[in-house]
Amino acid sequence: MDDEWDDSCDIVVQPPPTINSYADNNVDEGHSLSRGRGFPSFIEDNEDFNKGDSNGFERRGRGGRGGRGRGGRGGRGGNRDRGDYENGGDNYDNGERGDRHERGERGRGRGRGRGGRGGGPRPNGGGEGEPTEGGEDEAKKAPVTYVPPEPTEVEEEIFSSTISSGINFDKFDCIAVKVTGENPPRAIDSFETANLRKYVLDNILKSGYRKPTPIQKHAIPIIMGGRDLMGCAQTGSGKTAAFLLPIINTLLQDPRELVTGPNGCAQPQVVIVAPTRELTLQIFNEARKFSYGSVLKIAVAYGGTAVRHQGDNIARGCHILVATPGRLHDFVDRNRVSFDGIRFVVLDEADRMLDMGFMPSVEKMMDHPTMVPLTERQTLMFSATFPEDIQHLAGRFLNNYLFVAVGVVGGASTDVEQIFHQVTKYEKQNMLKKLIEENDGKRILVFVETKRNADFIAAMLSEQQMLTSSIHGDRMQREREEALHNFKSGRHCILVATAVAARGLDIKNVDIVVNYDLPKSIDEYVHRIGRTGRVGNRGMAVSFFDSDQDVALVADLAKILRQAEQPVPDFLKGGGTATYKGNKYGGSDIRNFNNASTTVDQGQEPDEEW
Numbered sequence: 001m002d003d004e005w006d007d008s009c010d011i012v013v014q015p016p017p018t019i020n021s022y023a024d025n026n027v028d029e030g031h032s033l034s035r036g037r038g039f040p041s042f043i044e045d046n047e048d049f050n051k052g053d054s055n056g057f058e059r060r061g062r063g064g065r066g067g068r069g070r071g072g073r074g075g076r077g078g079n080r081d082r083g084d085y086e087n088g089g090d091n092y093d094n095g096e097r098g099d100r101h102e103r104g105e106r107g108r109g110r111g112r113g114r115g116g117r118g119g120g121p122r123p124n125g126g127g128e129g130e131p132t133e134g135g136e137d138e139a140k141k142a143p144v145t146y147v148p149p150e151p152t153e154v155e156e157e158i159f160s161s162t163i164s165s166g167i168n169f170d171k172f173d174c175i176a177v178k179v180t181g182e183n184p185p186r187a188i189d190s191f192e193t194a195n196l197r198k199y200v201l202d203n204i205l206k207s208g209y210r211k212p213t214p215i216q217k218h219a220i221p222i223i224m225g226g227r228d229l230m231g232c233a234q235t236g237s238g239k240t241a242a243f244l245l246p247i248i249n250t251l252l253q254d255p256r257e258l259v260t261g262p263n264g265c266a267q268p269q270v271v272i273v274a275p276t277r278e279l280t281l282q283i284f285n286e287a288r289k290f291s292y293g294s295v296l297k298i299a300v301a302y303g304g305t306a307v308r309h310q311g312d313n314i315a316r317g318c319h320i321l322v323a324t325p326g327r328l329h330d331f332v333d334r335n336r337v338s339f340d341g342i343r344f345v346v347l348d349e350a351d352r353m354l355d356m357g358f359m360p361s362v363e364k365m366m367d368h369p370t371m372v373p374l375t376e377r378q379t380l381m382f383s384a385t386f387p388e389d390i391q392h393l394a395g396r397f398l399n400n401y402l403f404v405a406v407g408v409v410g411g412a413s414t415d416v417e418q419i420f421h422q423v424t425k426y427e428k429q430n431m432l433k434k435l436i437e438e439n440d441g442k443r444i445l446v447f448v449e450t451k452r453n454a455d456f457i458a459a460m461l462s463e464q465q466m467l468t469s470s471i472h473g474d475r476m477q478r479e480r481e482e483a484l485h486n487f488k489s490g491r492h493c494i495l496v497a498t499a500v501a502a503r504g505l506d507i508k509n510v511d512i513v514v515n516y517d518l519p520k521s522i523d524e525y526v527h528r529i530g531r532t533g534r535v536g537n538r539g540m541a542v543s544f545f546d547s548d549q550d551v552a553l554v555a556d557l558a559k560i561l562r563q564a565e566q567p568v569p570d571f572l573k574g575g576g577t578a579t580y581k582g583n584k585y586g587g588s589d590i591r592n593f594n595n596a597s598t599t600v601d602q603g604q605e606p607d608e609e610w
C-alpha cells in the first residue's frame, strides 16, 4: 500500500462554472491572486505545522496568472439546494478527491477559460460552484504525502478540547424530549448512576462534564441497552458523547478480542462515519479522550493525507475506526478493512450522510458482503436536523429503533441571537469589514457560498490587516488543518469558510457566525449558526440577506426565528409556506408511534405557531 493509491482513488468531478457575484463587481480576482499579496504566513512559529514547504496562500500568489479568462463565468449549475457541497465530493469527502496541489494551476486554468461551460443539475444539487479548473489533465493531482501531526499523548491536552458549558447549560433541562419506539428504557439522571465503568466515568469527569445533557440522558441507556437509535438534538448539545460514551462502555464491559483477518485486514468493532475530514478528526480525538487509559485502540482515516500512515495504524488493529466514507472505502476495497467484526455503526450528521451525495457510500458500507447483519449490530444516527424524507431513507439501515427528539428537530439553538441585515451583493464587503471592525478581537467565522469567494474574502481581509484564514475543499489538507488550528488557537481571529465547516465542528469561543452568503437550505443555516452558542454559551449569528439571491429561504428563516422566540424582520415576513417541519415536541418520528413518551424536566417548550 503506498501513497499512489490515494491518487488513483480520486474521483475528478468537473463542477459547472459559476456566475460569481464578484466577477460583476469590478474585482479582478485573477489579478489579485496573481500578485500573491494579502495573506501573512500563518505557519511561522507554528511548530506543529511547520514541517513542509507549503505556505498556503503565498504559493497561490506565485502561480495564479489566470485573471479574467472566459472559463468559469458562463452557465448555471442546476438546482442549488445543497449549496456548496460540490457534488458531495469536493468540500466533503465523498470520493476523496484529495487536494488541489498547486494554486498556480488553478489560476492558469481559469485564465485560459477552457473550463467546462454551464451544465445542468448535479446529483447533489451543487449549483453554483467553482469555476472549472481547466481540463482533467490539470485537475490530476500529485500523490498526497501529507502526514498530519501525531495526536497528543499529553493528558492535559487530550482533555482540553471541551468547550466550558455556559450560563444557559441548565436550561437544557427545560427542553421537551420526545422518545418514540418500542419499550424505551428510562433516561439516566446523572453520569454516576448510569452504570458506566470507572474508566469512562473518570474520563467524563476529567472532561469537565458534571451532568448529562438531555440527548445524553436518553441515548446512553438506549445504546447500553442494545437498541438502535435515531437521535436529534440541537447543535452543541453533546451528541458526540451521547454515542461515544455508551459505545466505549460496552466495548470495555463486554470485551471481544481484536481480530485481524487474512493479509492483515483490520476488523474494527465500531465504525463511525462523518461527512468532513475535520469532523472525523474531531470525533477521533473525542473517542481517544473518553477511552483514555483503557486498552481500546482508536484509528482514523480521512482523505487528503498519506494513506500509508493511516493504513499502518489501522493494520495494528483498532476497536474504533472513525472515517470519512471515501477513505473508508479505499481501505475496504483493498481488503485492509472489513466489517466482519462490527458491533456498532454510527452515522454522525446522519441526514447529510444519507442525502444524495453520500448515500451511495453509505449503502456500499451497509450492504457490503462483510457487513454484520442489521440484527447483530447496533446502528446509531445523530444530527441536529433530520428531514422526514431522509428519515424514510434511514429506516432500512435501522432495526426496531428508538427515536429521540430533543426540542424541535431541525430547530436552531436558542442560545444563538440571530440578526439579519438586508443588503445587495455590492454592500456585503463593506458590511463585513464594518462588522469586523466593530467587533475587534472577537472570533468570527464567516461563511461564503463558494470556494473562490472564500479565498477572495480571506485575501481582502488580510490586506486590511485583519488576520484571516480560510478553509474550503480546494485547499490542501495541510492548509485546511493549519487554518483551523490558527483559528482555534486564536492566532487568526477570522476564519472564512465554505459549507465544509458548517457541520459538527466544535470550536471554543466562536463569538459570531456571519452568513456572508446565506446557504441554500434551512438545515444548513441551522448547522452553520450552531458553530456558536454551544453547550449553554451565548452566541450571535449575523446574516446578510440579499433578496435577489435568498428569497427562497424567507419562509423557513421566519419560522426558525419564531421558533427560537426571536424577532422576525419585516423583510422576512409574508414569504409563503415554510418547508421546514417542526412541532411542539421536537418534530416527528415518521413511524407515528402512539406510545410516545414525552419528558420535560422543568419546563415546557413555547407553543408552536404553525
Ligand SMILES: Nc1ncnc2c1ncn2[C@@H]1O[C@H](COP(=O)(O)OP(=O)(O)OP(=O)(O)O)[C@@H](O)[C@H]1O
Pocket: 161, 162, 163, 164, 165, 208, 209, 210, 211, 212, 213, 216, 233, 234, 235, 236, 237, 238, 239, 240, 241, 383, 384, 503, 504, 505, 506, 530, 531, 534, 535
Ligand atoms: N454533559 C456535558 N457537560 C459539559 N459539556 C459537555 C457535555 N457534553 C458535551 N459537552 C461539550 O459540549 C460541546 C459540544 O458537544 P458536541 O460537539 O458533541 O455537540 P453536538 O451536539 O454534536 O453539536 P453539532 O450538532 O454541532 O455537531 C463539546 O465541547 C463537548 O465537550
